[in-house]
Amino acid sequence: MPLFGHIGEFDESDKSAWEEWCDRMEQYFLANKLEDSTVKRAIFLSSVGAATYSTLASLCSPKKPKELSFTELLKLLQEHNAPKPSTDSPRCFRCLSTRHTSRNCPMRNKICFECKKRGHTRAAHQAGSVFVVESEATSAVSQVSGSTMLSV
Numbered sequence: 001m002p003l004f005g006h007i008g009e010f011d012e013s014d015k016s017a018w019e020e021w022c023d024r025m026e027q028y029f030l031a032n033k034l035e036d037s038t039v040k041r042a043i044f045l046s047s048v049g050a051a052t053y054s055t056l057a058s059l060c061s062p063k064k065p066k067e068l069s070f071t072e073l074l075k076l077l078q079e080h081n082a083p084k085p086s087t088d089s090p091r092c093f094r095c096l097s098t099r100h101t102s103r104n105c106p107m108r109n110k111i112c113f114e115c116k117k118r119g120h121t122r123a124a125h126q127a128g129s130v131f132v133v134e135s136e137a138t139s140a141v142s143q144v145s146g147s148t149m150l151s152v
């Protein structure tokens with residue numbers, strides 16, 4: 001079966017291009033109607049390039065890349081290529097920003113789409129950060145309880 005398109009190797013020196021490379025691979029799979037994850041893994045491993053392949057090999061050591069599923073392989077590289085979240089600045093649990101503290105957060109009065117509680121964004125809710133500091137959130141919410149209710 002002739003295949004459409006060409007993914008091209010991933011350039012290890014530019015980690016920020018990883019997401020784009022994954023998108024291209026995704027499009028390639030779509031164009032060629034590839035749904036079998038074994039086939040995807042084979043194409044992925046043969047397209048990703050020698051440098052990334054050896055990175056991958058060391059990431060999944062002592063296993064071999066071919067012993068892991070396509071999803072597991074992608075996850076490993078995803079973590080490897082993702083920019084490390086800085087650990088020195090504390091993260092605002094309401095909106096996950098590192099630029100301010102939860103006390104100064106512009107999302108203090110935001111109603112979460114997920115649980116309809118006030119004081120955090122849906123992203124923060126999904127990341128689970130609101131549950132860790134639930135008690136702090138509750139007290140912060142009660143401080144603003146005097147303000148008018150937002151009508152949607």
Ligand SMILES: [Zn+2]
Nearest residue numbers: 092094095105
């Ligand atoms: Zn915030």
Ligand SMILES: [Zn+2]
Nearest residue numbers: 112114115125
């Ligand atoms: Zn929520």
